[in-house]
Amino acid sequence: MTNINRIILDFEKGKGLIPTIIQDYKTNEVLMLAYMSEESFKLTCDEKKTWFYSRSRNELWNKGSTSGNFQEVKEIWVDCDSDTLLIKVIQRGAACHTGEKSCFFRRIE
Numbered sequence: 877m878t879n880i881n882r883i884i885l886d887f888e889k890g891k892g893l894i895p896t897i898i899q900d901y902k903t904n905e906v907l908m909l910a911y912m913s914e915e916s917f918k919l920t921c922d923e924k925k926t927w928f929y930s931r932s933r934n935e936l937w938n939k940g941s942t943s944g945n946f947q948e949v950k951e952i953w954v955d956c957d958s959d960t961l962l963i964k965v966i967q968r969g970a971a972c973h974t975g976e977k978s979c980f981f982r983r984i985e
Contacts, residue, residue: 886959887914893929894961898971901950901964907971908979910939912961924949926963945969 887894893911900907910928912920916936919927926939926947940946947965954961972979 883954884958885914885917885954885961886957889957889959893931894959896928896961896963898926898947899962899964901966904964905978906980907947907965907967907977917961920949920963921952926965939971940968943969943973945971947971 885894890911892913894913894917896910896912898907898910899905910926911931912927913929913936916927916929919936919938926949928937928939929935930937946968947963948968949963949965951964952961953963967977970977972981974981
């Protein structure tokens with residue numbers, strides 16, 4: 877558990893990871909979903925740029941470190957169960973690794 881400003885985040889429930897929704901600060905568009913470990917959360921808070929934990933590579937990654945499409949953190953919100961984060965960012969470039977603005981560009985009809 878991580879205690880930030882008297883809010884305790886429950887990393888245990890998700891086996892060390894917390895799902896994190898990334899949303900555009902100005903438009904509220906959902907840009908992506910990723911996972912944070914305690915370490916990536918602390919880096920995000922310290923640097924004001926998003927850091928995540930890759931479940932497939934089992935390592936930390938900084939959004940934009942290879943693409944240049946960084947996310948400047950403006951606000952961090954936690955849900956009622958303290959096991960999911962919502963981070964509002966200013967997105968520099970595309971959020972999706974495919975080059976799309978958002979990872980949610982395919983609608984199911």
